[in-house]
Each structure stands twice: as structure tokens, then as C-alpha cells.
Amino acid sequence: MYKLYNVKTWGSLAIHCLLEEMAAPYTNIWMTPEQVREPEFRALSPLGMIPALGLADGRTLYESAAIVSFLVAAHPDKRMSPELGSPDYGEFMSLLQFMSTEIYGFSSFAYFASEHVKNADERGALKTKIHQQIDGYWLMIERRLADSGPWLMGREFSALDLYAFMLSIWGAPTEQALHAKYPEVAKLGAAVRARPKLKAVLESHGVFQTGGYVSSDLG
Numbered sequence: 001m002y003k004l005y006n007v008k009t010w011g012s013l014a015i016h017c018l019l020e021e022m023a024a025p026y027t028n029i030w031m032t033p034e035q036v037r038e039p040e041f042r043a044l045s046p047l048g049m050i051p052a053l054g055l056a057d058g059r060t061l062y063e064s065a066a067i068v069s070f071l072v073a074a075h076p077d078k079r080m081s082p083e084l085g086s087p088d089y090g091e092f093m094s095l096l097q098f099m100s101t102e103i104y105g106f107s108s109f110a111y112f113a114s115e116h117v118k119n120a121d122e123r124g125a126l127k128t129k130i131h132q133q134i135d136g137y138w139l140m141i142e143r144r145l146a147d148s149g150p151w152l153m154g155r156e157f158s159a160l161d162l163y164a165f166m167l168s169i170w171g172a173p174t175e176q177a178l179h180a181k182y183p184e185v186a187k188l189g190a191a192v193r194a195r196p197k198l199k200a201v202l203e204s205h206g207v208f209q210t211g212g213y214v215s216s217d218l219g
């Protein structure tokens with residue numbers, strides 16, 4: 001039985017969706033942002049970040065891409081990735097790492113921009129630059145979906161689509177603005193929301209409807 005350390009709309013959303021899609025046994029542990037920042041949580045997961053996944057033997061995994069990679073490999077019968085070790089799996093891993101390092105990484109950098117600058121003007125300039133970078137990454141995803149969709153791995157739905165969906169709800173300035181610019185990304189979002197196993201999870205995070213995510217970013 002896994003333990004999912006979960007904060008509504010945070011990086012645990014994709015893992016929460018994946019566990020539900022796979023019908024894997026897990027205990028869901030809702031946390032507040034304040035609890036995540038307590039030393040007790042850091043004792044469990046040294047990164048002190050969400051998502052974290054507790055394993056049956058007491059260890060805790062962190063880093064969203066690593067958790068996704070672990071889960072798809074631990075439950076290959078659920079077919080949430082291409083066959084392990086196949087060329088398609090290599091491509092799956094490239095996309096997963098790209099989304100995690102570049103889109104998630106830069107999104108976090110934008111979120112915490114005020115920690116890296118001296119004043120509001122600098123913060124605005126930094127965020128503009130970061131969002132231009134992220135926009136280029138969404139263009140890559142849009143083109144891939146247009147060329148070989150409807151899913152990121154073509155005709156086969158996979159964990160990548162859940163991960164991309166999570167990133168898209170954080171779209172800047174809003175999810176709707178991202179959809180207006182990238183119609184294939186909008187279609188992916190609608191297709192993920194239409195998956196019967198995900199309705200309750202998405203409702204529990206308040207993101208079953210487009211635009212349900214409300215950023216606590218200071219701007």
C-alpha cells in the first residue's frame with residue numbers, strides 16, 4: 001500500500017490521477033502547505049516538497065518524474081507507459097524528464113521569482129522571461145500533439161498525459177489562456193477530464209472544470 005502525500009492542485013495531482021487510473025492501492029494523505037514546510041515532513045522526504053510517495057517498506061520517494069517512472073515500471077500490467085526498455089519507452093522518458101525539468105522547473109522558478117530579485121520591477125521582468133521560455137515548451141507539446149496525437153504517445157494514453165495535464169492547469173496567466181493559444185493542449189485537457197476514473201480525483205482538487213486552479217503566487 002502506497003502513501004500519497006498530497007496537496008490540492010500541487011505536484012501530487014498527476015500522481016494522484018495515475019494511482020487512480022492504475023487502481024493501485026494507496027492511502028491519500030491530504031496536507032496543508034504549512035504541514036509540508038514542517039520538519040516532520042522533511043524527515044520523511046528530504047526535499048521537503050510535494051509530491052512524495054511512501055512505500056510499503058517505509059521508504060519515501062520524491063521527485064515527480066521519478067515517482068511516475070517508478071509507478072509505471074512497478075505496474076507494467078496497467079499499461080501507463082510503453083513497454084519498459086522499448087524505443088517508445090525511451091521517448092516516453094525523454095518527454096517525462098523534459099516536462100519535469102523544463103516546464104515544472106521553470107514554473108516553480110516563476111512562482112518563487114520574488115526570492116531571486118530585489119523589487120517588483122525585476123520580478124516582473126524575470127517572470128516575463130521565464131514565461132516566454134515556458135511558452136516555447138508548450139509550442140513543442142502542441143506540435144507533437146498536432147502531428148501525432150491525440151495523446152503524447154500517439155494513440156496510447158499514458159502517464160505522460162496526466163503529467164502534461166497537471167502542468168497545463170498551472171498555465172500562465174491562466175489555463176484558459178494556454179488553451180486559447182494551444183488548441184491541441186486544450187483538447188488533451190478535455191480528454192483527460194472526460195476519463196471516468198478521474199472525475200472524483202479532479203473534483204477533490206477543485207480542477208474538474210477548466211480554470212479551477214487558483215494560483216497563490218503573488219504575481
Ligand SMILES: N[C@@H](CCC(=O)N[C@@H](CS)C(=O)NCC(=O)O)C(=O)O
Pocket residue numbers: 010011012033036037048049050051062063064065100104108
Ligand atoms: N522537482 C520537484 C518539484 C516539486 C515542487 O516544486 N513542489 C512544490 C509544489 S508544486 C512544493 O512542494 N513546494 C513546497 C513549498 O511551496 O513549500 C518534483 O518534480 O517533484
